[in-house]
Amino acid sequence: MSSIIELFLSCFVIFYLHKSYAVDTMTVAESLTDGDTLTSAGGIFKMGFFSPGNSTNRYVGIWYTNASVLTVVWVANRQFPLPKNSGVLQLVRNRNLIILDSIQSNNTIWSSSSSSSSSSSSSSHISKKPALNPVLQLLDSGNLVIRDENDQNPENFHWQSFDHPVDTLLPGMKLGINFKTGLETYLSSWKTSDDPSPGDYNYRFDYTGYPQLIMRKKSIISFRLGSWNGLGFSGIPISKPAINASYKIDLIVNENEVSYTYNLVNKSSTFSKLSITPSGTAQRISFVKQTKSWRVLFTAPADHCDEYSRCGAYSTCSLLCQCLDKFTPRNQKEWEVNDGSSGCVRVKNLECKTDGFRKYSGLKLPDTRFSWFDKNMNLEECEMKCLKNCSCMAYARLNILEGSGCLIWFGDLVDMKDLSVNVQDIYVRMASSDSDHAVLKSSDDKKKKVMIKVLLPLFFGTLIMVMSLMVCYLRKKKRTQMNMEGRLRNINETRNEDMELQLFALQSVIKATKNFSLSCKLGEGGFGPVYKGILDEGQEVAVKRLSKTSTQGLEEFKNEVICIAKLQHRNLVKLIGYCMEDDEMMLIYEYMPNNSLDSIIFDGKRRKLLDWPTRYHIINGIARGLLYLHQDSRLRIIHRDLKASNVLLDSDMNPKISDFGLARRFGGNEMGSNTRMVVGTYGYMSPEYAVHGLFSVKSDVFSFGVLLLEIVSGKKNRGFFQQDHSDNLLGHAWRLYKEDRSMELIDEALLESFSVSEAMRSIQVGLLCVQHSPGDRPNMSSVVVMLAGEGSLPEPKQPGFFTEDNILQAQCSSSVATQFSVNEVTITLLDGR
Structure with a gap:
C-alpha cells in the first residue's frame, strides 16, 4: 500500500515540475523548473530562468514580457549561478523561497531568507498571523511577493523582492533606510552585461547630513545627484514643476525613515525604470510600446562636470572650472593648465562676528554630508542660525516649492555645477566688505552722490556744450556739424552703458x-x-x-x-x-605681438612656428570664444565675419577673435535673421547667407569649420588648387575623407608634431561644421565637446560651396545685394540694424 502512495506522489510531483505556468501565483505543491515561467496577472512581467548576454549560466529573474530585447529587472541568485537546465525554484511551507541545483537534489544554493540583510521581520508589510497556505505571486508592479493565500489584505507580505533590489528601481520600489527595522535598500550594478553579480558601483541614499542620492565606485564617490529641494534634485536644472511629467517623485525624510520612490502618473500607458549600468551610469528609461524598445529620458553623469568635486571647493564647473565671485584659485599654476581640483579660497578672510552673506544663483547645491536642516524655519531665521555659528559656511531655503525650511552647510562647499538656470539660491558666508549688504549699501550711497554731485551738473553742462557746438558747426559747416552731433550722441550713449x-x-x-x-x-x-x-x-x-x-x-x-x-x-x-x-x-x-593668424598660417616659412599642439590650442580657443558669443554672453552675438585675419595671437599664441564691426546682437531666444545686404568674406560665408541673406549662429559655425580646415592644412579655402580636380579646400577635404585619405590634408610642416587622433577628429569636426544645411551643423557647445572628447562622431554630409564654381554661381544668383572680398579685406554696405 505504501509503495502505491509513493508512486502516486512521484507522478504528482513530476506533473508539476514540468508545468509551464501562465498564472501569477505558485503554491507550495508546485515548482518552477528551467523553461517554466510565472507571469503577472496583467502580463507585464515574467519570472523564470534566464541567461544574460553571452553567458550560459542560468539565473532566476524577472523581466518585461513585451520588450524586444530581454530586459531583466531583478535577479535572485545573482552570486550563485546554475549550469544550464539544472535549477528548480520551490516555495516551502515556512514561507521561504528556495533554489535547488537540480530536481533530485536537496542542495539549496539560494533562499529568500538568506537574501535579506536582516531578519524576515524587516519587511514593510509583515503579517503577525501563523502560516496558513503561503503562495508566491508576481504582481504587475514587478514585485515578487510571498503571502498567505486566504489573507484578505492584498499588501500583507511575508517577503517581497522590492525589499532586495538589484540594479533596477521600479515604480513603487523604495531607495533608502527604515530606521525601525534597519532595512536599507539600494541599487548595485551588475559586474558586466553577462554577469549579474554585484559590480563596482552602488547607488544609495546618504543620510549623514541632509539626505542625497550618491553613486559610489566601491567606497569612492563618483557622482552626486544633489539634495531634494521640493521641485527636484538640485543637480538637475528644473525651471518649473513638471506638471505633465510621466512620473511623480516622493521623498520621505523623518525620524522613522529616509526614502525615495516614484510612481507613474498613468500606469496603463507607460513603463519606466531607473537602473545603473556596469560602468556606473544611472539611466531613467521608458518603454515605447509601438517599437517595443526603450527610450532614455535621463542619464547621469551627463558630462565631465558631473564628476564629483571636479573643481574643488568654492568653484563651479561649466566647460571649465570657475571660482565663485570674490574667490580666487588656491593654486594659480594648476588653474592655468585647467586643473581646478585644488579649488578656490576667499579673497578676504572671514572674521566671524562681522561676516555677512553673498547670494549665488543657478548652481547645483554643494555636498550636504556635512549639513544641518530644519523644515520649519524661514529664510531670515536660517540666516541668523548660520550667522551665530562661525563654522557655518552657507545656507539656503530647504523647500523652494513651499518657500520654507532651512539648510546650512559646515566646512568647505564642494561639488557645485553651473546649471545656467536660476532654480535655487545659496547664500555663502563672506567677509563684511564682500557681502551683499556692503555691496548694496555702497552702491546706493554712490548712486545718490553721483546723482546729486555729478550727473545733474554733467547733464546740463553737456547739454549746453552740445548746443554750443551745434551753433558753431552750423555756421561753419552744416554737414560736418550734423555728423558730429550724431557721433557725440551715439558715443555718449555707449559710454553711459x-x-x-x-x-x-x-x-x-x-x-x-x-x-x-x-x-x-x-x-x-x-x-x-x-x-x-x-x-x-x-x-x-x-x-x-x-x-x-x-x-x-x-x-x-x-x-x-x-x-x-x-x-x-x-x-x-x-x-x-x-x-x-x-x-x-x-x-x-x-x-597682439604675433599679429593675425593668417600672417603665420599661410606663410610658407612662418607656419612652421605653429606646431600641432599650438594649432590645436588655437582651434579650441576660437571654439570657446564663439561658444561664449553664441551662448554665454549677456546678448547673443553673431560675428558674421570670422576668418583667419580676424583672429589675433598674443605672445603665448592664445587666439583672440577680433573685428566686431559687422556683428549682430540678439536677445532672448532669437537665433538669427535675414538681411537685404550681405556682408562678409566669400570663402568663409555659409551658403544660406551668401545666396539668401539668411544668417544665424550656424553661419558662424560654417565659418569656424572653414577656418579649422585651413589651420589643419595650412591652405586657404579660396584660391586652393589641386591638379586632379577643381574643388576648393572644402571639396578637397570632403573628397579625401570619403576616400579614407584624410591624413593627406594635414600640413607638411606638422609631420613631426601632430597627434593622429586629434588631427583626424579636427578634420571630421570641420566637415561637420561646413555641411550645406544649417540644421545638420552642430552648435558651438557640441563642437567644444566633440573637440575635447574621444567618442565617435557623426558622419558629415556634403559641404556647402565645395567648388569654386559654387561660389561664382552664388554671386550671380544671389537674391540680395552683396559686398564682399575674396579673403583679406571685408567690404561692406550694411542694411539697417
Whole structure:
C-alpha cells in the first residue's frame, strides 16, 4: 500500500515540475523548473530562468514580457549561478523561497531568507498571523511577493523582492533606510552585461547630513545627484514643476525613515525604470510600446562636470572650472593648465562676528554630508542660525516649492555645477566688505552722490556744450556739424552703458603712434589702417583708425564699442578705449605681438612656428570664444565675419577673435535673421547667407569649420588648387575623407608634431561644421565637446560651396545685394540694424 502512495506522489510531483505556468501565483505543491515561467496577472512581467548576454549560466529573474530585447529587472541568485537546465525554484511551507541545483537534489544554493540583510521581520508589510497556505505571486508592479493565500489584505507580505533590489528601481520600489527595522535598500550594478553579480558601483541614499542620492565606485564617490529641494534634485536644472511629467517623485525624510520612490502618473500607458549600468551610469528609461524598445529620458553623469568635486571647493564647473565671485584659485599654476581640483579660497578672510552673506544663483547645491536642516524655519531665521555659528559656511531655503525650511552647510562647499538656470539660491558666508549688504549699501550711497554731485551738473553742462557746438558747426559747416552731433550722441550713449571704457584724447593717440608713422603701421583692413602705439604709462596698444575712404563708418564704430566693451573672455580681443575728436574715430585695443593668424598660417616659412599642439590650442580657443558669443554672453552675438585675419595671437599664441564691426546682437531666444545686404568674406560665408541673406549662429559655425580646415592644412579655402580636380579646400577635404585619405590634408610642416587622433577628429569636426544645411551643423557647445572628447562622431554630409564654381554661381544668383572680398579685406554696405 505504501509503495502505491509513493508512486502516486512521484507522478504528482513530476506533473508539476514540468508545468509551464501562465498564472501569477505558485503554491507550495508546485515548482518552477528551467523553461517554466510565472507571469503577472496583467502580463507585464515574467519570472523564470534566464541567461544574460553571452553567458550560459542560468539565473532566476524577472523581466518585461513585451520588450524586444530581454530586459531583466531583478535577479535572485545573482552570486550563485546554475549550469544550464539544472535549477528548480520551490516555495516551502515556512514561507521561504528556495533554489535547488537540480530536481533530485536537496542542495539549496539560494533562499529568500538568506537574501535579506536582516531578519524576515524587516519587511514593510509583515503579517503577525501563523502560516496558513503561503503562495508566491508576481504582481504587475514587478514585485515578487510571498503571502498567505486566504489573507484578505492584498499588501500583507511575508517577503517581497522590492525589499532586495538589484540594479533596477521600479515604480513603487523604495531607495533608502527604515530606521525601525534597519532595512536599507539600494541599487548595485551588475559586474558586466553577462554577469549579474554585484559590480563596482552602488547607488544609495546618504543620510549623514541632509539626505542625497550618491553613486559610489566601491567606497569612492563618483557622482552626486544633489539634495531634494521640493521641485527636484538640485543637480538637475528644473525651471518649473513638471506638471505633465510621466512620473511623480516622493521623498520621505523623518525620524522613522529616509526614502525615495516614484510612481507613474498613468500606469496603463507607460513603463519606466531607473537602473545603473556596469560602468556606473544611472539611466531613467521608458518603454515605447509601438517599437517595443526603450527610450532614455535621463542619464547621469551627463558630462565631465558631473564628476564629483571636479573643481574643488568654492568653484563651479561649466566647460571649465570657475571660482565663485570674490574667490580666487588656491593654486594659480594648476588653474592655468585647467586643473581646478585644488579649488578656490576667499579673497578676504572671514572674521566671524562681522561676516555677512553673498547670494549665488543657478548652481547645483554643494555636498550636504556635512549639513544641518530644519523644515520649519524661514529664510531670515536660517540666516541668523548660520550667522551665530562661525563654522557655518552657507545656507539656503530647504523647500523652494513651499518657500520654507532651512539648510546650512559646515566646512568647505564642494561639488557645485553651473546649471545656467536660476532654480535655487545659496547664500555663502563672506567677509563684511564682500557681502551683499556692503555691496548694496555702497552702491546706493554712490548712486545718490553721483546723482546729486555729478550727473545733474554733467547733464546740463553737456547739454549746453552740445548746443554750443551745434551753433558753431552750423555756421561753419552744416554737414560736418550734423555728423558730429550724431557721433557725440551715439558715443555718449555707449559710454553711459559701460563706464569702464576709456575715452582717449586725440593728442595722446598721436603721441603714442608717433603721429601715425608708417614705421608703426601694422596693417590695414576694411575699417582702415592699424598702428602700434605706446601710451605714456608704457602700455603697448593697437590703434584702429577709421579711414575717410572706408565703406564702414559710425554704425560699425558704434557696433564695435557696444559689443566688445560688454564682452569679457580670454579668447576675445580686449577693447581698452576709443577716441572721438574732430573728424577722427579710433578704437584702442590690447596689442597682439604675433599679429593675425593668417600672417603665420599661410606663410610658407612662418607656419612652421605653429606646431600641432599650438594649432590645436588655437582651434579650441576660437571654439570657446564663439561658444561664449553664441551662448554665454549677456546678448547673443553673431560675428558674421570670422576668418583667419580676424583672429589675433598674443605672445603665448592664445587666439583672440577680433573685428566686431559687422556683428549682430540678439536677445532672448532669437537665433538669427535675414538681411537685404550681405556682408562678409566669400570663402568663409555659409551658403544660406551668401545666396539668401539668411544668417544665424550656424553661419558662424560654417565659418569656424572653414577656418579649422585651413589651420589643419595650412591652405586657404579660396584660391586652393589641386591638379586632379577643381574643388576648393572644402571639396578637397570632403573628397579625401570619403576616400579614407584624410591624413593627406594635414600640413607638411606638422609631420613631426601632430597627434593622429586629434588631427583626424579636427578634420571630421570641420566637415561637420561646413555641411550645406544649417540644421545638420552642430552648435558651438557640441563642437567644444566633440573637440575635447574621444567618442565617435557623426558622419558629415556634403559641404556647402565645395567648388569654386559654387561660389561664382552664388554671386550671380544671389537674391540680395552683396559686398564682399575674396579673403583679406571685408567690404561692406550694411542694411539697417
